[in-house]
Amino acid sequence: MSRIVAKFGGTSVADLDRIRAVAARIKREHDSGHQIAVVVSAMAGVTNDLVDLTRAAHSMHDAREYDVVVSTGEQVTAGLLAICLQEKGVPARSWLGWQVPIRTSDAHARARIEDIEIEEMERRFDDGQVCVLAGFQGIGPDNRITTLGRGGSDTTAVALAAALRADRCDIYTDVDGVYTSDPRIVTRARKLDKVTYEEMLEMASLGAKVLQTRSVELAMNHGVPVQVLSSFDDAVGSELPGTMVVDEEDIVEHEIVSGVTYSRDEAKITLVRVADRPGVAAAIFGPLADANVNVDMIVQNVSEDGSSTDMTFTVTRGDLDRAIEILNDRKDELGYTDLVPDANVVKVSVVGVGMRSHAGVAQRMFSSLAEHGINIQVISTSEIKISVLIAEEFTELALRALHTAYGLDAA
Numbered sequence: 188m189s190r191i192v193a194k195f196g197g198t199s200v201a202d203l204d205r206i207r208a209v210a211a212r213i214k215r216e217h218d219s220g221h222q223i224a225v226v227v228s229a230m231a232g233v234t235n236d237l238v239d240l241t242r243a244a245h246s247m248h249d250a251r252e253y254d255v256v257v258s259t260g261e262q263v264t265a266g267l268l269a270i271c272l273q274e275k276g277v278p279a280r281s282w283l284g285w286q287v288p289i290r291t292s293d294a295h296a297r298a299r300i301e302d303i304e305i306e307e308m309e310r311r312f313d314d315g316q317v318c319v320l321a322g323f324q325g326i327g328p329d330n331r332i333t334t335l336g337r338g339g340s341d342t343t344a345v346a347l348a349a350a351l352r353a354d355r356c357d358i359y360t361d362v363d364g365v366y367t368s369d370p371r372i373v374t375r376a377r378k379l380d381k382v383t384y385e386e387m388l389e390m391a392s393l394g395a396k397v398l399q400t401r402s403v404e405l406a407m408n409h410g411v412p413v414q415v416l417s418s419f420d421d422a423v424g425s426e427l428p429g430t431m432v433v434d435e436e437d438i439v440e441h442e443i444v445s446g447v448t449y450s451r452d453e454a455k456i457t458l459v460r461v462a463d464r465p466g467v468a469a470a471i472f473g474p475l476a477d478a479n480v481n482v483d484m485i486v487q488n489v490s491e492d493g494s495s496t497d498m499t500f501t502v503t504r505g506d507l508d509r510a511i512e513i514l515n516d517r518k519d520e521l522g523y524t525d526l527v528p529d530a531n532v533v534k535v536s537v538v539g540v541g542m543r544s545h546a547g548v549a550q551r552m553f554s555s556l557a558e559h560g561i562n563i564q565v566i567s568t569s570e571i572k573i574s575v576l577i578a579e580e581f582t583e584l585a586l587r588a589l590h591t592a593y594g595l596d597a598a
């Protein structure tokens with residue numbers, strides 16, 4: 188007997204037929220004698236509609252009331268799934284965040300889970316009950332409803348699995364696992380049987396949208412084995428059909444590179460001829476940070492004359508206009524001659540823990556891109572990833588070329 192937390196995303200509970208299919212799957216796991224807690228998202232599109240309603244009501248809406256509104260989508264699916272389970276003869280009960288309770292910080296709309304009381308849920312397991320939880324929500328220090336940020340049901344599921352010391356957290360979604368690259372672009376992409384937490388974290392923050400980044404962090408910190416699998420196939424989680432996200436020690440054979448990812452949500456800014464003196468970087472990036480503009484890749488060129496240099500960096504596309512405005516306001520102070528924005532860029536990254544122990548990984552990336560005539564504009568690296576910024580029109584070509592170069596193509 189295992190204790191399993193199973194999470195179903197919006198497309199997996201998009202309508203009553205889908206919810207009935209989820210119930211059938213949970214019944215199979217329950218019939219095999221497993222203890223099960225199910226975490227559900229809102230039906231596909233519902234949270235977006237609720238967010239739009241709060242915006243329409245008032246553009247500067249109160250975050251506490253935003254949470255009251257957007258948390259309701261999950262209440263509907265939790266109740267409907269409990270009904271569908273009962274209808275199949277499975278004893279089931281729904282739970283909202285405050286009923287568990289799932290206690291969070293008071294950061295409304297992006298709260299962090301601080302504590303989950305599991306005693307009552309464990310008692311229900313002993314009685315053979317399935318617990319169906321509304322994901323994405325909790326209760327703050329002032330007893331008001333909180334939400335965990337978009338995509339937060341993944342975090343609910345992993346946090347619950349950690350609290351319950353579950354054997355596994357199955358994340359059912361619309362893909363059947365984590366792939367070496369985006370299969371819509373790289374037709375020879377392969378599903379990975381296993382991937383490490385660290386690789387998954389990099390992939391999640393580099394554009395692969397399978398799991399919310401926070402949830403991967405949480406799984407890594409608590410050692411929760413997470414499986415990503417499809418809710419559209421027949422298999423159930425206990426048959427291990429998906430991709431397991433695990434500790435590095437749990438993987439025997441490492442590829443050098445496990446994945447090639449991309450993010451189109453990038454924009455580049457070059458400040459031409461900024462003064463080359465101490466304090467300039469702080470003067471540029473300080474005001475951007477104060478305005479919550481996240482700067483990602485940075486290159487500062489060597490100055491030819493020892494007095495001025497070009498500074499190039501990236502921000503998300505959504506932040507581009509704000510960043511330009513902030514820098515324009517400080518043009519005199521920063522003393523640059525030109526500001527050149529470019530939204531026609533994409534960040535392509537190769538990720539793999541095997542990089543730590545292999546030389547020449549970056550070189551292979553650079554020469555492969557060069558062979559295909561792709562110019563690299565900015566480079567950034569960490570211990571287990573190399574990212575390059577290139578012109579957007581080369582996205583597909585770069586992904587396929589790198590996938591082949593690192594030997595990831597399916598046979």
Ligand code: ASP
Pocket residue numbers: 196197228229234235260322323336337338339340341
């Ligand atoms: N329904 C919420 C959202 O769309 C939470 C989730 O689905 O994970 O962000």
Ligand code: MG
Pocket residue numbers: 196197338341399
């Ligand atoms: Mg999601």
